[in-house]
Amino acid sequence: MNLAALIIQLISGALGGNAAGALSEKASLGTLGNSIVGALGGGVGGQILSSLLGLGGAAATSGLDIGTIVSSFVTGGVSGGVTALVLGLLKSRLAH
Template identity: 60%
Template sequence: MDLTSLLIQAASGAIGGNAAAAATKNNALGTLGNTLAGALGGGLGGQLLGPLLGIDTAGLDIGAIVSGFATGGVSGAITALAAAWIKSKLA
């Protein structure tokens, strides 16, 4: 686990979580909740999704940064939407 790629994936996950909530007009978690859920999902999901798909996300070359943003952003968006859906079902 590379700390740089983890930070890139967490940051892009936070962006992805807020973007997904804004796109679906579902702000059930609020800005802070979407950011935290997205960052958590982006960091953890990106670390799992990269090796699963055979994508190298370690390092600071342009390919690793772009793939880190992609895997972190997608994972963060899915995590934030899933958390908002679970919260709405429990309410």
């Protein structure tokens, strides 16, 4: 596991979670909730997506390059946004 890639995935996951919350106010968990859920989803989901897609394998041996940064940002952001959106929708459905 590349620690720099994980940090990028956590940050981009928080950003993705807040973007998902802003796009769907019904599914928003609030700024703090979207950030926390997005960061967790970005870290875990980003690591899973990177493993499944075979991204970042060379980064562990060659250091951090622009490809690793971009792939970490995309996988973390997407998985963080999806996680926040799904949990927000579940929360809104259970509240009614």
